[in-house]
Amino acid sequence: MTNNISGTDDFAYYVPANDVLPSVTAKSAIVIEALTGRVLYSRNADALCYPASTTKIMTLIMALEKGNLDDVTKVSVNAADTEGSTVWLEYDERVRIRDLLYGMMLVSGNDAAAAIAEHYMGSSANYAEKMTNRAHELGAVHTNFRNVSGLPDPQHYTTARDLAMLTAYGYSIPGFEDIVSSKNHMMLREREPYNRDVENENILLWIYNGANGVKTGYTDDAGRCLVSAAKRNGIQLIAVVFDSLYMWNDSIAMLNYGFQNIEPVTVVEKGSKAAAVPVRGGSKKMVDLVAEDSVVLPKCKTDRDKYDVKYDVPDSLNAGIHRGDVVGNEIILYNGKQVASVSLIASESIERKSLFRLIYSLFT
Secondary structure, eight states, rough: EEEEEOTTTTSOOOOOOOOOOOTTTSSSSEEEEETTTTTEESSSTTEEOOOGGGGGHHHHHHHHHHTTTOOOOEHHHHHHHHHHOOOOOOOTEEHHHHHHHHHHHHHHHHHHHHHHHHHHSSHHHHHHHHHHHHHHHOOOTTTTTTSSSSOTTOOOOOOOHHHHHHHHHTTSSSHHHHHHHOOOEEEEEEETTTTTTEOOSHHHHHHHHTEEEEEEOOOOTTEEEEEEEEEETTTTEEEEEEEEEEEEEEEHHHHHHHTEEEEEEEETTTTOOEEEEEEEESSSSSSEEESSOEEEEETTTTOOOEEEEEEOOOOEEEEEEEETTTEEEEEEEEETTTEEEEEEEEEEBBBBBBBBHHHHHHHH
């Protein structure tokens, strides 16, 4: 873990000798596969860095976990006067949380971020403290937020690894991908200039196949920062670059490298036998349980690790089973973490024995 925070003035740029992407200009970078957290490429990924407006990814996550996006909030003087990039909120106007989130993520409205924080926590400082606590709960323990927008602060930092992890978590939350992948959004406003169409500053959404997020950032101290994401063949990649000379080119190169080194594999075939369970009082003594659907998961081409499987099934069943009844679950794990599951169903129907057959079976 690097103690000094990366910045354009105090962090010497170098390319490790074994770096597979020497053309990448970012001082700190990482690409991960979102579902398993596999690291496909990294450079100084644990260096402490100023995240600039990529901070807003965590601001968004907290808001999505907290409340109804159709809630309406009233803009305070403090929010309206927030410095930096803006969506031109006016004091005392009422705005939907949904529109504030789009304004915050697409055009980096610091005023929108402040209004969201005040709505939920009373102040940006309170909200930022909760962001830090939540980040630590999610495993991003080298992260500390002092504000909700990414404005410069010596104690406001994260790492490429931490932010990639948090972003991957974001994609598991309903509404996250909808917002960060939107090219445009019409913000509904009650005052002039009334409704405002905002366009996403993330140009990868227009030029990169499968791009579906996430957030740009820049300050003098942080340099050019970008968290990008793309999804192909069901595989979701997250790339983070901090303090990059050419953040778009770096991110494209890293995502390309990621997709070149990972592929979808069928871990569970639909209809494959998973277990056999004893049946009490039936015309047959056992019933096979089979997978209701296939499970396709990403696999790194050079990854020696494999998926593990465990079964959640009953010790026995009573007769009167119908083919297709859901009886249990097949759970797929990667490095001990559950990444998928599929229902296990009865492969056939098994009727209850008649009273005569039950009595007969006792004496035979």
